[in-house]
Amino acid sequence: MKLRELKLVNFRNYKEVILEFNPGINIFIGENGSGKTNILEAIYVLSLTKSSRYGTDLDLIRHEESNLQVAGNVKFDDYEKKYKVTIDKFTKRVYINGNQIKKISDYISEFCVTSFLPNDIEIIKGSPSVRRNILNIQIGLLYNNYLKHVNEYNSLLKIRNEYLKRINLNGQADTKYLDIINNKMIDVSLKIYYFRFFYISEINKILPNIYKKLTGISDIKVYYQNNLGIDKYDVKSIREMMQEKYKKNLYKEMMQGMTLNGLHRDDLIFLINNLDAKIYASQGQQRLIVIAYKIAELLVFKNIKHEYPVLLLDDVFSEIDIKRRNNIVKFLKKDIQVIITTTDLEEIEQDLVNGAKIFKIKNGEIKIKGGAKCKKKK
Ligand SMILES: Nc1ncnc2c1ncn2[C@@H]1O[C@H](COP(=O)(O)OP(=O)(O)OP(=O)(O)O)[C@@H](O)[C@H]1O
Ligand SMILES: [Mg+2]
Incomplete structure (x- = not known):
């Protein structure tokens, strides 16, 4: 285009x-x-x-x-x-x-659009929300259903957090109501996880080659540090693990009045030679990693949408x-x-x-x- x-x-x-x-x-x-x-x-x-x-x-x-x-x-x-x-x-x-x-x-x-702007160095240095944001933007540009799922997740999260705050005040949990919200959150999480796993694996297929062409080094990857600690998409285990976490953390969540687990806590870690680039890469290297990542975004987009x-x-x-x-x-x-x-x-x-x-x-x-x-x- x-x-x-x-x-x-x-x-x-x-x-x-x-x-x-x-x-x-x-x-x-x-x-x-x-x-x-x-x-x-x-x-x-x-x-x-x-x-x-x-x-x-x-x-x-x-x-x-x-x-x-x-x-x-x-x-x-x-x-x-x-x-x-x-x-x-x-x-x-x-x-x-x-x-x-x-x-x-x-x-x-x-x-x-794919952009490389001065603030993008924050992709490495910034907080996890910066990285979730770029992930959401790029997957959203490819599949606009994804953004609808993210919006739905965020609305459910808000409802769940408000409910947790309320039961913290009156000390009584209607577990049936929470179960309904939890199940809805699990359903929509499955859809979002599917896209995130898919997208990051597409990026990882081409990122080492791009980084090698830029710098001569190919040992780079993006590690998807999801809140469940899983490394591949699997419906059954995601469902079970989310249910387990909701159950296990209910008391803590009630006390804090917020949802402590879920994909709103996901992060990406850029690894060079298996070391976290946020800690070990130089300023110039961090810039090149971000550029390589942006080129990867561009090429993944082209592979999927057949245009740049x-x-x-x-x-x-x-x-x-x-x-x-x-x-x-x-x-x-x-x-x-x-x-x-x-x-x-x-x-x-x-x-x-x-x-x-x-x-x-x-x-x-x-x-x-x-x-x-x-x-x-x-
Ligand atoms: N809402 C606004 N209304 C009017 N002017 C604005 C507004 N927001 C920003 N500006 C002006 O826009 C200019 C900044 O433009 P911009 O950031 O595009 O500069 P730039 O050419 O990219 O500069 P640099 O080379 O430093 O990056 C500033 O002069 C700023 O005062
Ligand atoms: Mg400028």
């Missing part, structure tokens, strides 16, 4: 702008604070309906304005579709071809040595649309610059190199 046109209204530092993209490489150059990341963030919002950075939806609205719009025309093999996200103080709306889509989970998974998502690269090359930059570039095949930001064109490999569409940004105003301003004609 290729993003052909993007329109922003009141998005961050952009009042109104329309951009036409190259189906191949697109490069945004500009000084710090000029608005490069904002463009990538807008494309991310168009795909996932929320920001790639910290903060709320309202932070995306241009200061002193009350609503924003991000719209894009996306070209698939033999048709084109229009996607749009609007946000105001009260609500967020999403549209496909002009029709409002009521459930966000029905919107996500058509226009897809749009790749967003925010200032990726600045901390990577020349040899490894070249190795990364080799993965960026001709049929992938890439949108890159940089403060300095020198940092980007000549191979990528040749034939790229280059946008120059200054204070929220964008010009195509050697061309006209990208602004809506009034």
